[in-house]
Amino acid sequence: VKNDRSRPSSRTSVTITEVAAAANVSKSTVSLVLQGSPLIAPETAERVRQAAQALGYVYNRRAADLRRQSTKVIGIVINDLANPFFAELLVGMERRLVEAGYISLMAHTDESVDLQERVLTSMREYNAAGLIVCPAFGTPDALLKAIRVSGTPMVVTVRPPDDPAYDFVGTNHERGTYAATAHLIQQGHRRIAFLGRVGGGAVFEQRRAGYLGAMAERSLEVMSQWIVDISLTREGGREGIRRTLALVPQPTAAVCYNDVVAFGALSELGEQGLRAGRDFAVTGFDGVIAAAHTNPPLTTVETRPAELGAAAADALLQRLASPEAPPIRRVSEPRLVVRQSSGPPLRAGTGS
Amino acid sequence: VKNDRSRPSSRTSVTITEVAAAANVSKSTVSLVLQGSPLIAPETAERVRQAAQALGYVYNRRAADLRRQSTKVIGIVINDLANPFFAELLVGMERRLVEAGYISLMAHTDESVDLQERVLTSMREYNAAGLIVCPAFGTPDALLKAIRVSGTPMVVTVRPPDDPAYDFVGTNHERGTYAATAHLIQQGHRRIAFLGRVGGGAVFEQRRAGYLGAMAERSLEVMSQWIVDISLTREGGREGIRRTLALVPQPTAAVCYNDVVAFGALSELGEQGLRAGRDFAVTGFDGVIAAAHTNPPLTTVETRPAELGAAAADALLQRLASPEAPPIRRVSEPRLVVRQSSGPPLRAGTGS
DNA sequence: CTGAAAGCGCTTACAG
C-alpha cells in the first residue's frame, strides 16, 4: 500500500480510499458496501468490511452528509435545564430522536436570548435537519420568524408563539391551573393565592387565567395581593409562602406556577412548623417525577413531560417527512393528580 | 445573476459562490471576509457582507470543517439525565463548552451500554473534536479503550475507569460518605444503615467504603442487613426506609447513596408520620440544588455538580490543546453540608 | 457486479 502517511496512527483518519486500496476495489465499491447496497457481491463486501475493520476505519458521516445534502442531526434548544420539567422533556425528545436514527445537538440558553440566538445560528451552520426549541423568555418573534422563513423545519414547544403558523407542541396551561384551583375550592378553600412570576409571558398569563377563571366561576373574589410575584425557583416558592402567610386575612391554600415553586413552598411550610395538606394546601404544575416523592407528596397538574418531549420530536419528524403540510398544533390536556399536599382547610367552610 | 435555481427559496442553500457572484469577487475573497481576514480591503469586505445578508446566506460550517479537518463539536454522553445531579453536571459542561466556542452533541444512554455504543460511534462519525462521557453501568473497558486508542480526545467523568490512563474528572466518593457517616456518629447515632445498590460498580464500592471506614474507626459494628440494597431512585429510597424501619434493632439513621435516594427516604418518613432530623436521621450525596429545599432541608455531601461539569469541560479543552500531555486526573474533595435532616437520635447515647 | 469522474461547500497555499 503506497501511502506517504506512515501508518494511520492516532488522529490521521483513514478514508474509503485507503480501504479501497487495501481491499483492491474502487472507492465507489467501498461506499456501496458501507451503505449496505445489494449490488455488491457478498465476497467483495466481506473483503471490504474486513479491510475497513483492520484499518480501524470510521465512517465520515459529515462528508457523506455534505455530498448528500442532508443530515441526521437535530438541534434542541432548552431554556432552563435546571428545572426537572425541562430535563424530563429533553429526555423524552432525545430518546425518540435516536430511535429514529437522529442525533441531537443540544444547547441550554438559561433564558438568555442572546445565547439562544448564537446557538441557533450555530445549529443552522451545522446544517441541523431540524430544530426543536423551547424559547427563552422574551424571544423576539423576528428570530423565530427568520428561521421559519429560511425553511429550516422547526417545532416550538411548551411556550406558544403568538403566530399560529409555527409547528407547536404544548399543553393546555389554563385548563391545568383551572383544575387545580377548582379542586382546592372543592376542598373548602376560599382564600387561595397564586404564586407565579408576573410578566412571565404567555404561559404565565394562561396559568393565571385558569386560576382566575375557577375563582370567578364560584364567584370568589380574589384580592390583588393573592397574586404573589416571585421568581420561578424553589427559593421563589419559599418566599411566596412567607409572603402569603403574612397576608391578612391569610389565604389557606396556594396554586403554584409550577412544581419547582411548589417544592420550595413545601420546604418553607415545613420550616414554619406547618404541614402541607393539613395546615395549608398547595398544588404544583408539571408533574415531574419528583412531585410524587416530596414530603408530603404533591398534588399537581400532570403534563407528562417526557411524553410531551416525545410528541415534539414526533411533530418534527412528521414535518421532516412532509415539508409542505399545514402547521402542526398539538396541545395536550393536562390531568390533575391529587396527592397529599392539598387537603381541606383546618376549619372547613371558612368564608372569604 | 445567472442561476438556474430560480431564487434561493426555502431549502435551496445559498453558497459562497453565489455571494461571490453577487459581490463581483471570487469565492476566495468571500471566504476570507467570512473569516474576518485583515487582508481584504474594507470596502470589498463590506460589499461581500451586504451581498451575503441580502441573499440570506448561512455559513456552511460542516463544509468548512471538512476542508479544515477539524470541528467545534464535542460529544457528551450522560447515563442518567433523570437524576438532577447529571442534569446539573450537563448544564455546567455545556455552558463552559459554548463559552469556548464549541457546541454539544448530547446523548442520554439511560444506563444502556448498547445505546451508549451506538451514540458514541455516531459522535465519532460526526467527527466530534472530543468526548466527555459518564459511562453507563457495566461499560466494557474495551469500549473506552477503543476510543482512547483511536486518538479521539475523551474525558471520563464521575465514574472512574480502572485504568489510570484515561483523563478523568470526578469526586472523592469515599471521603464523602465517610464525612456523612462520621457526622451521624458524632450526633450520637450508633446503628446507621446505608442505602445503596449492591453491585453498582466502583462508585458504590467507594461510597460504601467511606461508610464502613467511619464505622470501623469508632469501632462500631455494622450488621449485614444495614447495607440495604435498593434501586437508585426515589422509589428505591422509600423502599430502603421501609426496610430499615422494619429492622430489629432499628437503625436510627441512614446514609443514602445519593440525593435522589434521600429524597425518597424523606418522603417515606413523612408518610410514616416521622420527621427526618428528629425521629430519624438521613444524609444524601451529590448536593443538587433541590437538596436545600426539601422538607426538611437535606444534610448532604456537596459535590457541586455544575462545577464538576465545568471542570470536565476544562479538562477536555486542555486535552485538545495538548494532545500529548500526561493523563489528567482531577478528583475534587466533596464537602458535607449539614442541614436539618440529620439531628441526634431521639434518646441520644443509645448504645449499639 | 464494479470503476472513473464529477461535485457537495468550503479553505488554503500559491500567484500575481
Next chain:
DNA sequence: CTGAAAGCGCTTACAG
C-alpha cells in the same frame, strides 16, 4: 489586495 486551482471524504449517476 484578489483570483485560480486543488482538495477535504464522501455519493451518485453513468458506463461497461
